[in-house]
Amino acid sequence: MSAVNDSVLSDEELKIFKAIEKNDCVLLKTLLTDQKNVNIVDENSMTPLQHAAYKGNAEIVQMLLDQGANVNLCEHQHKYTALHFAGLSGNVDCCIYLLLAGAKSDVTNSVGRTPSQMAAFVGHHNCVATINNYVPKENVDIFTIATDGKDTELPAFIADSFHKFIMQVNIHPVKVVLNIHNYVGLGEHLPECKKVLELMCEKEMKKGAENNETMAFKFHYLSYVVGEIIKIKQKQTTNKTDDEKKLDITELFTRKILKPGRQGVLEFMEGFIKDCVREFPFRESNLFRQIVASLTGDNPAGALNVLSAAINGQRGFIDNASMCSTCGEEKAPKKCSKCKVVQYCDRNCQRLHWHWHKKACAKLAQNPEYLDKTTPDTNEISSELQNFLINSEK
Ligand SMILES: [Zn+2]
Ligand SMILES: [Zn+2]
Numbered sequence: 001m002s003a004v005n006d007s008v009l010s011d012e013e014l015k016i017f018k019a020i021e022k023n024d025c026v027l028l029k030t031l032l033t034d035q036k037n038v039n040i041v042d043e044n045s046m047t048p049l050q051h052a053a054y055k056g057n058a059e060i061v062q063m064l065l066d067q068g069a070n071v072n073l074c075e076h077q078h079k080y081t082a083l084h085f086a087g088l089s090g091n092v093d094c095c096i097y098l099l100l101a102g103a104k105s106d107v108t109n110s111v112g113r114t115p116s117q118m119a120a121f122v123g124h125h126n127c128v129a130t131i132n133n134y135v136p137k138e139n140v141d142i143f144t145i146a147t148d149g150k151d152t153e154l155p156a157f158i159a160d161s162f163h164k165f166i167m168q169v170n171i172h173p174v175k176v177v178l179n180i181h182n183y184v185g186l187g188e189h190l191p192e193c194k195k196v197l198e199l200m201c202e203k204e205m206k207k208g209a210e211n212n213e214t215m216a217f218k219f220h221y222l223s224y225v226v227g228e229i230i231k232i233k234q235k236q237t238t239n240k241t242d243d244e245k246k247l248d249i250t251e252l253f254t255r256k257i258l259k260p261g262r263q264g265v266l267e268f269m270e271g272f273i274k275d276c277v278r279e280f281p282f283r284e285s286n287l288f289r290q291i292v293a294s295l296t297g298d299n300p301a302g303a304l305n306v307l308s309a310a311i312n313g314q315r316g317f318i319d320n321a322s323m324c325s326t327c328g329e330e331k332a333p334k335k336c337s338k339c340k341v342v343q344y345c346d347r348n349c350q351r352l353h354w355h356w357h358k359k360a361c362a363k364l365a366q367n368p369e370y371l372d373k374t375t376p377d378t379n380e381i382s383s384e385l386q387n388f389l390i391n392s393e394k
Contacts, residue, residue, distance in 0.1 A: 009040065017042050020051045025059050038069045045075040053082040053098065056089030062097050071101040078110040080118075087119030087127045095119075095127050096167075099134045120313070126330075129169040129312035133218070137163055139203075143196045154196050158185035162193060166200075166222060171308055172328030173272065174352070176225045177253050187249075190230050197223035205282045213287035217280060218311050224276040229253060254326065254352040260360075266302075273303035304328070326353040339364035 009017075012035055019028040032038070038048050049069040052060040061082075065071065074081045083103040086094035095115075099105065108114055119127035140163045144156040154162060161183035168179055180186045186193055197219045204216035232252055247255075261267030274295055280288050287310060294306045301309075324332035325342040326349035334344045341364040342357060344350040350357075 054085035056091030058093035083115040087115040090124035175327040
């Protein structure tokens with residue numbers, strides 16, 4: 001299918017562009033039943049898909065992809081692809097749908113920028129991380145194929161869950177464990193997941209010039225968290241204290257990881273992440289050395305932030321105040337109704353944190369400033385991260 005660059009658009013085709021401009025999904029759906037070819041371009045040489053991506057309308061993006069929109073079609077005079085536009089829009093779902101449909105992430109526009117670089121340019125760091133963390137589905141599916149009469153490494157029915165799991169951007173350990181719980185089938189196949197993550201880590205480091213240290217490290221990190229859950233599960237079946245019997249794995253893990261130490265620093269979390277780094281098998285890699293240097297130096301940002309910067313790239317500003325106190329998700333919408341200081345994604349995140357938060361809640365209600373003493377200063381974080389990234393570019 002080729003674009004009709006020089007031909008005049010029909011009335012019906014013009015209506016498609018209008019419906020996208022107005023985010024009118026219902027009208028667009030009717031229009032698309034008659035218009036089979038959506039690989040058309042307007043006077044700016046932009047396709048309907050590029051417009052929808054630029055608007056950040058994920059529903060319309062998916063609708064057009066289902067209708068056969070060519071995800072990499074690019075006639076735009078400055079060579080922006082749909083993924084470039086999605087990165088500019090800041091809509092993470094748009095980026096994911098385009099990537100799943102085969103959008104190329106290494107194409108450059110007329111000023112030599114990739115989609116993730118354009119997203120970074122306008123400060124959409126979640127899009128940057130989403131694009132950089134993307135893994136082609138084939139890289140997972142390969143582990144569901146049996147070779148030489150051996151069993152498959154990964155059961156085929158969990159391949160989709162596993163694929164989504166490894167592409168998640170929020171690497172807070174509690175979030176990782178919540179994901180394991182939420183993605184169908186992972187919780188029942190933890191040893192297989194761990195094994196495949198180890199294999200994927202190794203693969204990323206054995207591609208010669210194309211080694212991807214970042215993804216290798218991420219896979220190692222995820223396998224380490226999965227390993228921890230396996231250990232907790234084993235312990236739970238052998239020595240069941242009454243307290244442990246009542247709690248689910250997520251709750252046991254969250255209590256451990258969020259236990260506040262001196263001045264509110266999460267010491268267990270710090271230790272957990274440092275142990276994970278220490279076990280990274282590719283110690284000669286630049287990324288490993290940089291992470292170790294950042295963790296052993298004066299480190300006001302905390303181990304999780306160092307790791308996050310290493311995996312997801314630099315963040316200009318981190319808004320601690322809107323982060324979920326349990327899982328680190330940004331823009332958490334719910335506030336604790338008692339102290340109105342800490343925030344959560346939902347009731348489940350609040351429930352998981354209550355064991356520790358109940359001790360601080362009353363104090364916070366009287367004096368909201370109390371929280372400031374227990375969380376690192378955002379300016380310190382961003383300068384620490386900048387140092388880290390400057391050093392890692394050397
Ligand atoms: Zn949360
Ligand atoms: Zn509270």
